[in-house]
Amino acid sequence: MQELVAMIWQDKKDVLLALLAGTISGLTAVALFAQSGLLISKAALMPPFYIILILTAFLKLFGVTKSASKYAERYISHRVTFKFISIVRMKFFKKLLPQAHVLNHYKSGDLLTRITGDVEQLQNFFLRVLYPPFIALFVFMVVILFSLFFSPWISLLLLIGIVLTSIVVPYILFRRPYSTSTLEKKELTILATEYFYGYRDLVLHHQNESKAEELSALYKGYGNSRRKELDQEQTSYLWNQLIALFTSFSVVFVGAYLTSVGQLDGVYLALIVLISLTVFESAVPLALVPIFARHTKNAVGRLEAITSKNESDGTQHLKGFIQQIQLHDVSYSYPAATRPALEKLSLNIQAGEKIAIIGPSGCGKTTLLQLLMKEIKRTSGVIRVNTTDINDISSQSMYTHMSTMLQHNHFFSGTIKSNLLMANEEASDEALQEVLKKAQLIKNLEDPIFEKGGNLSGGEKQRLAFARLLLKESDLWIVDEPFTSLDVSTEKILFNTLHEEAANKTVVMVTHSLADLDQFDRICVMLRGQIVECGTHQQLVEGKGLYWEMLNQ
Ligand SMILES: Nc1ncnc2c1ncn2[C@@H]1O[C@H](COP(=O)(O)OP(=O)(O)OP(=O)(O)O)[C@@H](O)[C@H]1O
Known part of the structure; x- marks a missing residue:
């Protein structure tokens, strides 16, 4: 008052x-x-x-x-x-x-x-x-x-x-x-x-x-x-x-x-x-x-x-590239949840690595990505980006280093072009057309987009989001089940494109598809909020653990 x-x-x-x-x-x-x-x-x-x-x-x-x-x-x-x-x-x-x-x-x-x-x-x-x-x-x-x-x-x-x-x-x-x-x-x-x-x-x-x-x-x-x-x-x-x-x-x-x-x-x-x-x-x-x-x-x-819910943000800026991200004993509980979504999870991500996160529905894969994106703050444990605690880094600074493609991507009413330019304001029309081509999206830049992408099919939304991912210059890609709405052949093409384009980038990708996972440097299998297995496709197959069981189901 x-x-x-x-x-x-x-x-x-x-x-x-x-x-x-x-x-x-x-x-x-x-x-x-x-x-x-x-x-x-x-x-x-x-x-x-x-x-x-x-x-x-x-x-x-x-x-x-x-x-x-x-x-x-x-x-x-x-x-x-x-x-x-x-x-x-x-x-x-x-x-x-x-x-x-x-x-x-x-x-x-x-x-x-x-x-x-x-x-x-x-x-x-x-x-x-x-x-x-x-x-x-x-x-x-x-x-x-x-x-x-x-x-x-x-x-x-x-x-x-x-x-x-x-x-x-x-x-x-x-x-x-x-x-x-x-x-x-x-x-x-x-x-x-x-x-x-x-x-x-x-x-x-x-x-x-x-x-x-x-x-x-x-x-x-x-x-x-x-x-x-x-x-x-x-x-x-x-x-x-x-x-x-x-x-x-x-x-x-x-x-x-x-x-x-x-x-x-x-x-x-x-x-x-x-x-x-x-x-x-x-x-x-x-x-x-x-x-x-x-x-x-x-x-x-x-x-x-x-308005009193305002959470303080970090103030430090990330210098140079993201060299590594270390998660040590990280737990996270959603407000009012009866059990933690993540529990004492540890993972070390090195620059340039391609990591696939797999596991049954509800095991905490998206929650892990949200923590990396600073959308939520860990309940306990440590997350360091290079040598700095992620909580001390400003969200804006984190966002300039990362490109994301999530399960649900928002599209604003406007055109294909205006929705692409969000990822890179300076991109030329040629560059925009190039990413549309790579994303296998046959659309003109001036084609209209309705609110929430209401006039796009599920697959078109994913391809537009993929084009946005390609367009943004960043060193870390965070990708959550990117191609679930696509037919198998397009999925395969885009999956290969993703790997080609991300050759020099760090990729953390959540996926339900077990096909072609051998292209990743490491596959981490999650279960009930924890990483229970982590290794190359070859190592995990030889280990005959959960991944092997999932492949043989
Ligand atoms: N906003 C939320 N509030 C409370 N609980 C949540 C919230 N979001 C997710 N959860 C719970 O946290 C757990 C982990 O959810 P998460 O979305 O990370 O799982 P996931 O492995 O990505 O699942 P899926 O493969 O189905 O996308 C689930 O038990 C889920 O019910």
Whole structure:
């Protein structure tokens, strides 16, 4: 919250102007009604014409000032809010972007609600949480001091009414627990997102109707909670208005009594009553301050929960080539996983080596590649690149040394060319066409690509990703099951191309295919998060261990 106040205060000129305009608007509203009361009372006593003229002139002045200051208040306070929201958005995205990779455990719908809904929620912070109490305080102070000139009893009555409407009703009588609608909205967005993402599979499995029913039940529940919350807000709003009315009635009675006993000039009675009726206009919005304050606090909590996940990155830069990567007793456990994905794994990768990682599904092959790519941080053990701990090397520095082709590669909407240039911005059209040819992808550079490569077949996606791999200049290739969607002959061609192009590079490749593994310098067999065998094809065959068994299955 303090950070939010500091952000708003960055725009202090506008904040002060909005407060000034709001106070003038509040005071002139009171003055306008007070003046009307005085004018009516004075007119009844038939004073000289110039008195009526002066009072009417003041009335006009207050009327014009009230409208102008109200307009200025709205204009400036909304300008403050929009600037504030844009600062919040910028700050939030700046914190969020570098850690996009650690956000994958958030469900898409939840992330969407936080990024849009929670940021939007903060727009109420200035307009409905910070601002109304300030204005109300100024207006109340002036009105209470002013009414002291007429009678301390009337001042006291106004003070009691103000305390009741601004403190007792919102903070004591109508204090609400945590709003459940926020949680329901989150669940609703999560389910709706999954429903739309998985609609095809839901239809194919005849689950779409039951899911839609679940969705509408959740929607109904959310609607009911929101209705309940709005009812509560309205009730507290209503109570404030009732107290305001009751106070004004009391002011009438006390004023009438004081007039009858000669302690108050009757000409001021209408003025005081109208002051009392108007001053509570500033008090009514106070009923909602704690509700919006709570919404703001919850939104800030949810936004902080994402941005506080920021993991520190290393700062060192890798000098020269990657000469070797040493993994010693490395373990890794995914958050909330019951068993480690990797357990005391050791491996020494020398520059120029071609290493194939094989093993049954789920044994930790991809996790090992993710550690090498610095996508995740080991739980224990040591990983050194050359002589430096991988955690101390900046991710950017690691990425400049490596080219990757993973199981799922992302393609952006654009063209073949724009997706290739990501790997090497300076590549000429000839170079791009050359890699397309090597990747056996018959496409023109300007052919369009839809979001996520939606208009490419599985095999085309792999060939485009392979072309990207070839294009990037790097000394380490990390490849995860590259050609699973291709026909056998194309797979063989690309496999040979990979070896030719990587002649001087270090390659770590995960594969399920056991064909042609003799082209690798070493084959490492993994089982339950550990490397259980490592050697050349010949050595492993002669050893008649797991690799040999897999070949003979
Ligand atoms: N994000 C994750 N959160 C929790 N557990 C995960 C996550 N990703 C993988 N795992 C678990 O970690 C283990 C190793 O997964 P990994 O993807 O490394 O296996 P793999 O050998 O590459 O499998 P495959 O050959 O099927 O691709 C598996 O038990 C898997 O369920």
